Amino acid sequence: MELEQKTREDALLKAFRSGDDTAFDGLIEMYSAKLYKVAYALLGSRQDAEEVVQDTFLRAYRALQAFRGESSLETWLHRITVNLARNKYQWNHRRGGGLNVSLTMGDDADGESGPENEQDVPDRRMEPDLVLEHDEIGTNIMKALNNLPDNLRETMLLRHVNDMPYEQIAEKLDCKVGTVKSRLSRGREMLRDYLVSVGILSSAGGIH
Amino acid sequence: MNNSAASPGCPDPETISAFFDGELSPDESLRAHLDSCPDCTGRLADYAVLREHLSRAAASEPDSGMNARIAAFVRAESAGLAPAALHERDFSNSRTAWILRIAALFLLGGFFVYLLLDQMHVNHARNGGFRTASSGVAHGSAKPLPALEAEPGTGDYVRARLVSNSPSARQYAIDIDPALVPDEYDGIPGDGRIPILLPSDSSSAEDLMRRIPLHLDPAFDAMRMLESIRRDLTALDVPGLSVDTESRGNSLFTTIRLDSAGMFDMSMTRTDDAFELFLLSGDDAKDDDGPLVFHIEFFCE
Numbered sequence: 001m002e003l004e005q006k007t008r009e010d011a012l013l014k015a016f017r018s019g020d021d022t023a024f025d026g027l028i029e030m031y032s033a034k035l036y037k038v039a040y041a042l043l044g045s046r047q048d049a050e051e052v053v054q055d056t057f058l059r060a061y062r063a064l065q066a067f068r069g070e071s072s073l074e075t076w077l078h079r080i081t082v083n084l085a086r087n088k089y090q091w092n093h094r095r096g097g098g099l100n101v102s103l104t105m106g107d108d109a110d111g112e113s114g115p116e117n118e119q120d121v122p123d124r125r126m127e128p129d130l131v132l133e134h135d136e137i138g139t140n141i142m143k144a145l146n147n148l149p150d151n152l153r154e155t156m157l158l159r160h161v162n163d164m165p166y167e168q169i170a171e172k173l174d175c176k177v178g179t180v181k182s183r184l185s186r187g188r189e190m191l192r193d194y195l196v197s198v199g200i201l202s203s204a205g206g207i208h
Numbered sequence: 209m210n211n212s213a214a215s216p217g218c219p220d221p222e223t224i225s226a227f228f229d230g231e232l233s234p235d236e237s238l239r240a241h242l243d244s245c246p247d248c249t250g251r252l253a254d255y256a257v258l259r260e261h262l263s264r265a266a267a268s269e270p271d272s273g274m275n276a277r278i279a280a281f282v283r284a285e286s287a288g289l290a291p292a293a294l295h296e297r298d299f300s301n302s303r304t305a306w307i308l309r310i311a312a313l314f315l316l317g318g319f320f321v322y323l324l325l326d327q328m329h330v331n332h333a334r335n336g337g338f339r340t341a342s343s344g345v346a347h348g349s350a351k352p353l354p355a356l357e358a359e360p361g362t363g364d365y366v367r368a369r370l371v372s373n374s375p376s377a378r379q380y381a382i383d384i385d386p387a388l389v390p391d392e393y394d395g396i397p398g399d400g401r402i403p404i405l406l407p408s409d410s411s412s413a414e415d416l417m418r419r420i421p422l423h424l425d426p427a428f429d430a431m432r433m434l435e436s437i438r439r440d441l442t443a444l445d446v447p448g449l450s451v452d453t454e455s456r457g458n459s460l461f462t463t464i465r466l467d468s469a470g471m472f473d474m475s476m477t478r479t480d481d482a483f484e485l486f487l488l489s490g491d492d493a494k495d496d497d498g499p500l501v502f503h504i505e506f507f508c509e
Contacts, residue, residue: 024282028275036274041265050274054281061282141261159229160262166231185225192254201254 005030009073016064028057031074034162035081041161042085044142052088056081075172082154089146137200144194152187159184218248228255 009030015023032053039049059080145153151173158169159180166180173180195201219227219238226232227242242248 025275025279028278028282032275032278033270036270037265037268040268041262046268046270049268050270050277053270053274054278057278058282058285061286137257138261138264141258145262156262160259161266163266166226166229181226181231182222184229185222188225188255188258189221191258192251195254195257201257202250 005074006072013064013073024057024061027060027073031077032057034074035077037161038078038081038157039085041157042082042142042146043089044138048088049085052081052084055084072172075174078158078172079154082150082157086146086153089142137195140195140198140200141191144191147194148187148190152183152190155180155183156187156191218245221251224248224251225255228252 009027012023012026012030016027035053035056036049039052040046043049043052056077060077145156148156155169155173158164158172159166164172166177166184169180170177192201218224219241223232223238224242227238232238242252
């Protein structure tokens, strides 16, 4: 499966680099759904997730010649998506643009002032049905996930959102399986500590 | 409260985490412990809560029209760029790519020159005296750097402008509203990075023309960061590269010169360590334009 994906990816990349613009559509088809899930996990909004995936592919389209192939294309795209989603999360957060953020983050929801910062705040972000989680747990998990160190967040997302086994994550991230194991443990413990600190989880384990 | 430590006699969290993922070989004694230990059972239950919520995202599916919308968006946004030229050259290790990376470092460094100077200006006002700042980031210049006289809340902006002599290169400008710097702080404890946030659609040069709020961690040590940037630049050791900083009136100019040139466009995205610049060739990209010179200018309007 992996080999088949790699073969197809190589062929599409080669075609695109030689000027076949339609080959890029094949790359979109291969990876858009996976990237969407990752963005959705970090943003909780379908519209925002799609925008992030759009931006990811725009960067890829413009910069594929800068792609050195040291990691897989999927890993490269994944990294861009995670970075963009995190930036967008924080941007929304500071603009007080997300219902999930503004209602539950209390003193953190200090939307900035200034006319330019108030523009382009889509009303759609206030539509509850576009938010992944309305409950306190989901909102706090999203916040904690966005605040994890990059390598832990990336590993957590590959494991839980893209459902990859350790060995495959290690291959994607070009690290050892032991590193994946350690990162997942640290990521879980950091999320767990945070959820205990905000009173979502009991220190004895389980939801309050 | 830190709940990460395992209780005495319990397996460490890493083992429990791997067990939770089904990545451990069957081990009856471990299983027996996990089944009977309240602490470990609680930890596994918490992991299950995390997995359940993250798996909701995994179950989400984009609607069927997303791929077509992405393809149309990408083509529309890239209409001014010739596809063939996008694919022809690998700039990733070119000196031009390096200079852009360096320019980005300087641009960031410049922000902190400003912040440092601004802070010193505030200190000066508080102390009722006047001091002129100098910074370790300047190469080839022993001149004192100017205090930039932007007043928070007055609508003044400090502008960082990146100008190149390459005829096809665009000019980049980023305005920093001093009023936003302290007030918009929302640092992420332990993050350890410079949290400058760009709008999500900030990949293009046009977007970089927008005003960008600068977010500053209060524990951030400006001088340490300047020193770090200076070290990074020195470590690059790029042949033909010269960097010079001088002050003129109320402005600070940094000039980066490289004995190579190319026409380019660029976009940037954030990586683990910094902003990553993607270098894009233009239609008429070439390397024989003579020395490439960047000026990075910090001034007040």
